[in-house]
Amino acid sequence: MSKKIIVIGGGPGGYVSAIRASQLGAEVHLIENEKIGGTCLNVGCIPTKVLLHTAELYHSVLHGDAIGLKADHIKIDWDTLMKRKQTVIRRLVGGVEGLLKANKVMVHKGKAILEDEHTVKVNDESIKGDKIILAYGSLPVSLNFPGANLPGVIDSTAALSLSKPPSSIVIVGGGVIGVEFACLFASMGTKVTVVELLPEILPLIDIEITQLIKQEMKKLGVTFMNQAKLSEVKKGSKDLIACVDCNGREAQLSAEHVLVAVGRKPNTVDVGLEKLGIQMERGKIIVNKDFETNIPGIYAIGDCNGQIMLAHAASAQGVAAVEHAMGHNPEYLSNTIPSCIYTSPEVASVGLTEEEVKKQNIEYKVGKFPLAGNGKSIIENDGVGMVKIIAGKTHGEILGVSMMGPRVTDIIAEAALAIRLEATADELITTIHAHPTISESMPEAALSLDGIAIHWINN
Ligand code: NAI
Helix, strand or coil, X not given: CCCEEEEECCCHHXXXXXXXXXXXXCEEEEEECCCCCHHHHHHCHHHHHHHHHHHXXXXXXXXXXXXXXXXXXXXXXXXXXXXXXXXXXXXXHHHHHHHHHHCCCEEEECCEEEEECCEEEECCEEEECCEEEECCCEEECCCCCCCCCCCCEECHHHHCCCCCCCCEEEEECCCHHHHHHHHHHHHCCCEEEEECCCCCCCCCCCHHHHHHHHHHHHHHCCEEECCEEEEEEEEXXXXXXXXXXXXXXXXXXXXXXXXXXXXXXECCCCCCHHHHCCCEECCXXXXXXXXXXXXXXXXXXHHHHCCCCCHHHHHHHHHHHHHHHCCCCCCCCHHHCCEEECCCCEEEEEECCHHHHHHCCCCEEEEEEEHHHCHHHHHHHCCCCEEEEEEECCCCEEEEEEEEECCHHHHHHHHHHHHHCCCEHHHHHCCCCCCCCHHHHHHHHHHHCCCCCCCCCCC
């Protein structure tokens, strides 16, 4: 008899789990309260990238003189852009719904409440399963400051559906969401200020790459306030006034909107977890290496376990959890999870940063290749960017790669594969890369580990 698997949540964690479970022969029930595709497809990764794509093209054409593009009266048609965003979302959500149907996954619409170790209630129906996969996702963290409920104070979901591009915006939080929206709006001509609590933005990215992207964002017109805390938002005569405490000095910033992007929290409230005694810590569901909770047969994957809040990590965790639930022996290699930030230019990294290898007392060497030495990058963005490789000192095994430049969110997959295969710098170097491509900077950075890059004068 086939196993019955219940998946709660239809985001990239949940729907991928459901499809994989079906491939492995399970009868699968997927329960979704809102829209299939979850945050990523509906109000996260996908809509942001639709807007960023247009914003970048607009900015390139607007400043196209140097590349031989002259366009008079170029402007953003906001209504068409909003429609396109919805069309892309609909197409992808429809695609996922089609995949679920083709894989005979039974989709139930409604809020799922855990009743016991094998039963989930949705609407008035109780569904029984052998195994349950929790893929609840996450919600934006809200900040409690005076004025938090004023019209114009928004979160990332609302920022995707404004009625027009804002003339000015204060973005609270210099994390991934904060910097992506900063690039988006600044490229469209909005006056953007990023207010970040810590001394630096993007705390998890290699500090050298952070400095580079910050420099580029400043060129776009973004202002940064670090070690700064929003204390209050007031209503001004026309705009909002954001009161910011920056290093002990108060600044008042006038802006049409204040976007709060200070992180996301697991969406684990009122779903029956406490009743079952599922262990949690500050809202995050605690799991073992197979993503199983303290209740055997109940797994928690993706943002709701709080390990790493990325869509592709959620999908990979879902596959691993389902394979384990179906009696297989999956491999989940967290050191191969890339981080991609869709700024202009893009930032991507995988594995360890230089700061992390130092902390772990690993003997290492560093190779850096500035994209000013890469022909394709000079063509695409004037050669702005860098590939930085960290490798083991003795054997040259690739430990981590960080990059900034055009299309690096695609190129990072090569670095992830190198880490997966425990490849050495020599293996990267002897893999022949096509010319002219930005990916040529990978072997060049590997060569520079030993000071022998070809297209750069080595010191
Ligand atoms: P985040 O955790 O990346 O960054 C939040 C930032 O806000 C931190 O730098 C933090 O120091 C700062 N902060 C916290 N409280 C503050 C305060 N009171 N005042 C000023 N600054 C404050 O969270 P973010 O950007 O909201 O993203 C949420 C999650 O979504 C992250 O896990 C992120 O990785 C994921 N995400 C990933 C994307 C991608 O992969 N391209 C895109 C968007 C989100």
